[in-house]
Amino acid sequence: MPAEIRHPKPVPDWETRVFWEGIRRHEILLQRCADCSAVQHRPRAICATCLSSRVEIFEASGRGTVHTYTVTHQNQAPAFRGSVPYVLAYVDLEEGVRVLTNIIGCEPGEVQIGMDVVVDFEDLDEETAVPRFRRA
Amino acid sequence: MSLSGKVALAGVYEHPTRWAPDKTDWQIMAESARGALEDCGLEKGDVDGLLAAGLGMGGLGIIQLSEYLDLKPRFVDSTNIGGSSFVAHVNHAAAAIHAGLCEVALILYGSTAASSAMAIGTGGQAGREPSAAFVAPYGLTTVGGYAMAAQLHMRRYGTTSEQLARIAVQTREHASLNPAAKMRKPITIEDVLASRVISDPLHLLDCCIISDGGGALIVTSTQRARDLRKRPVRLLGCGEAVWHQETGSPDLLTIAARQSGERAFEMAGLTPREIDLAMVYDSFTITVLLTLENLGFCKPGEGGPFVEGDRLSRTGGLPLNLDGGGLSSNHPGMRGIFLVIEAVKQLRGESGPRQVADPALALVHGTGGLLTTQHSGATLVLGAD
Structure with missing residues (x-):
């Protein structure tokens, strides 16, 4: 087997903090727009499809x-x-x-x-x- | 009113260095500027537009470069969209000249990537941009990004390593005709396949080399260019595109060249069939294959058979990368400027032993960034005047 990968740690910022807190609990949290229903990743404060701020989180x-x-x-x-x-x-x-x-x-x-x-x-x-x- | 044909490449210069531990990036840019001015017979005082990008240029680099050259340009642009930047700079300079914002634009590049021992392709990708946290833990390299496209192309269309290797072999053959090329000894398909795997399925010889180098372009109106030392090369069409895959799940084998190419051909009123030679960014062999497909030289999935045989040779149906490309001539990190320089020399008939017979139309396409993650494309259609 190959050597274990020793990851550089991900550095969250305020837009991605919730995602990385989810990962720490062993949950993948994705985002869905409450206005246009687009699913997106990586996390953002806005929906990249329609620019709505009503972005909700759900577990994948x-x-x-x-x-x-x-x-x-x-x-x-x-x-x-x-x-x-x-x-x-x-x-x-x-x-x-x-x-x-x-x-x-x-x-x-x-x-x-x-x-x-x-x-x-x-x-x-x-x-x-x-x-x-x-x-x- | 269309830009097509109104603006021209008047002067070009490729710095001959491939290894310059005794030079700085700035020095290479300045020496290249001198070379391009001599090429077309203009003087430094004629330059009123300055465009540049580089691995060593920070956000205020264009001001520092103006000071280094003691220029006070009335139009500047330091757009950095990766290795395609200088191809895009031609578009931007042309638009500025056409709009009257400047008359003579100088486009510069200089880099000491090799003598500074920069690991461009395999040094890891983890900057301070917002997405870094989603990249840094996984060991994405530049070559890894392109290798994932190659893997998908092979799986979907049955493209082989031998077909990709053919691109490297042909490019080396052209490099053997270019005295300035860094790697000039001919290679075979077997040599490519026997070279070590860097990121499966790409071998060492599927990857561009790392060198020092630089160059310069001078862009002005076609009218003014006709009064200068060399025969002008007119900009007939240009296009740019930015492409990324993070939102939604778009096809990884559709690249920015699809859109930038369509825009450039539409402006020129031409099709790929009419092109006499192509200068295509060859960071890796797969980059060339995908670019040819996306520009419409062949259909999606047909790139493998398309590059077989002698089609891409100097005397073939689509002579490609006649200077020896990034695979064999030079690659200081961002090679888009060399694509333009060789296309201009070819259209002027100045390329010596590697000259294509009487070309009238050339295509230039630069790819910047990482093909599978985020990348840019810039396309030019150039015509002899």
Whole structure:
């Protein structure tokens, strides 16, 4: 198995704080516009579709499929230098948004486009967690 | 009133350096400015518009550059949309000249990416922009962004690594005819496939090189350009687009070139079929393939077969990246300016051993940013006067 990825910590700002607090509780929180019903991610204070401020939060199922991926063999950033090879991927969530993530828990060569995946939360410390995905 | 044909590239200069530990970005820009002015016979005092972007230029960089060159321009633009910036600068300069905001615009680029040991493609992507928290934990690299597009293209259309490699092989063949190119030794498809995988499915030789370098463009009205030293190259069409995938789930294989290309061809009143040569940003082999599809040179999914054989060679149906591109000639981080320079030289008939026979129309397309996440496209259709 490849070495564990030691994530740089995500740094929330006031627009994304609620999302990262959800991740810490192991919940993926997405946004839906109360005016136009558009679902969006990453979180914003406004609906990017209609510019309404009436943006509501709901919990996603955590299930999705691999839209595309790459097995990264070279990353010179210090946090990732020792973690290659690792799988960088876009996952389409059931709710209709696409997220950048890693696929973990299997050999990189086993990952396929279209593979069903489910969220896996890694607790970095008491304050911070990061969502990644593994085969469903 | 349409811009088409009213404005021209009057002067160009590509800095010959590929390795300049003894120079600064500013110095390379200034030396390039001198070269482009000599090319067209104008003087520094004629310049009243200044446009530039660079990895080392901060928010006030255009003012610092004005001071460095002792220019007091009445039109400035430091739009930075990645490597395509300088192609977009041509559009912006043309609009400004057409509107009477300036008469002679100088577009500059200089970078010491190689001698400063910058890890451009594999250095990780995590800035201070609002989305950084959603990128930084996952190890997105520039090459990784493009590799995910390549993976999807292969899965959906059956495109092969051999087909992508053909682009690198052809580009190297052109570089072998360019004395200034950094990598000139011919390579084979087998060489590309045997080079190490950087981000699956892209190999080392699917990726652009890193070099130092820079260049300059001088844009003015076609009328004024006709009185200058070199035959003008007219701007017949131009277009820009910004594309991103975060909201909704758009198709990752539709890129900004689709929109910027349509806009440029519409303004020019031309189609891809009429183009004699193309200069297309080749950050990676997949960038070229997707750009050709999205500009309409072939249909979506047909890029793999399209680039096979000799079609992209100097004597083929669509001569491409005749200077040796970013894959083999030079890539100091943002190479859009070199696309314009080579297209102009080709249309003037100044490209020596790599010259295409009597081209009348050239297409230039720059891609900036990361193809799968957020990127920009800028397209020019250029014509010999």
